[in-house]
Amino acid sequence: MYKKPLTYALATGLVLSPMSLPVDAAKPAPNEQADHAFDNKVIKKISADNMYNTIALLSKQPRAAGTEGEYKAVQYIKSEFERYGYETELQPFTIQEWDGGSAAVSFNGDAFTGDVHTFNGSINGSATGSLVYVGLASADEVGDEVAGKIALIERGSFSFYEKIQNVYDKGAIGVIMFNGEGQSGNAFGYAYEGQDIPTVAITREAGLSLVEQLTNGSVQASVNVENAGPIDKTSYNVIAKKEPHPNKDNGQIITVGAHHDSVPNGPGANDDASGVAATLELARIMAKTPTDTELRFVTFGAEEKGLVGSYHYADTLTDEEVENMVAHFQMDMVGSRDAGELIMFTPDGNKNLVTDLGASAGARISGAVDYGELGRSDHVPFFLKGIPAALFIHAPLEPWYHSPEDTLDKISKEKLQNVAEIVGSAVYQVARPDTPALENARVAPNPADYDFDDRPL
């Protein structure tokens, strides 16, 4: 059987090849005016100020997945959806974080008073022995002399895994690592399964002082790691559903999404409070707009941890829901003053129904929108389920991507407005009650010419 997107695309002519276009395709088609009229039903209601105010509220603090900041954002988004009249669900899921427990180090019997950080993945346990400096701990630098001793290692040049494995293979009983040149702090390090010795990090300054001490004589060291291990935290997706008009239900579902979590060290005004703001704004408008298509507005948690929330959401869909989902629109980083032009990314770099609709809406509203190839956001799990999906984003990215500088003052209301108009019109093209009256060519969107762009991020 055909998947519904294919049926829709064929009926609307969106996937016609240039060969099969009618000879007068370049002329404005008779339905163009009708499309504009329909676009205006959505566009005229979009408020950039609403979106800006949402970003202002969400970007007051970081919203890293599993934190209080995320939970506050989730509660706000849920309450907004409910205020618009949506049936709204919080969908919890588990994410794993590393808890470093407590780490202590001593030298020649004296407790070390500087900061000690447990490597992610370190075993718990204690080890006492002579300290031996092995430089960067390349295989060449590490000899049998580390057996039964604690290895002091400088960070850099190759992986944590190799450094630890090299000393572990030679019988070291613990690792103390310090930062390389130009690196500050001590919050780093990963140990891996089977590397069964306690592993900790100290600052470069503290490490170099130990190297100095070792040139003057031996140092007895002990390393103790307690209560380190993975801990479960809860992140959430927020899902708002709008049923189609009961007499006009065409059985199709469109999803519109963004991610509400941020990186831990940034307020995430553009990444991705902007997408959440646009999602909420479109939800607000669509709540009062009759449709023949089920609409789902979803904000995902833990995108920054590897699309965890969207994978969870996609995994909870029934086969029937997947079959009925005709399009997923993902808006991630859609309001930066300092980023490039709008682009639509698909994970395989191919056009699909969503990019066709986005390009067509763009052409009607503000001009052509190019497409390109990129995963890295919540459109991926939908794509992997066979659902046409695309990421709407500005590229190249702004310089303060994933930094504490991703703040409200760098948000462009014009960009927010433009993306919300294009996505809103594209969604409404399918969801409005007179489409898909698939057989009715008068209401088909005009195919737009749009190009592949190998644009760097």
Ligand SMILES: [Zn+2]
């Ligand atoms: Zn991000």
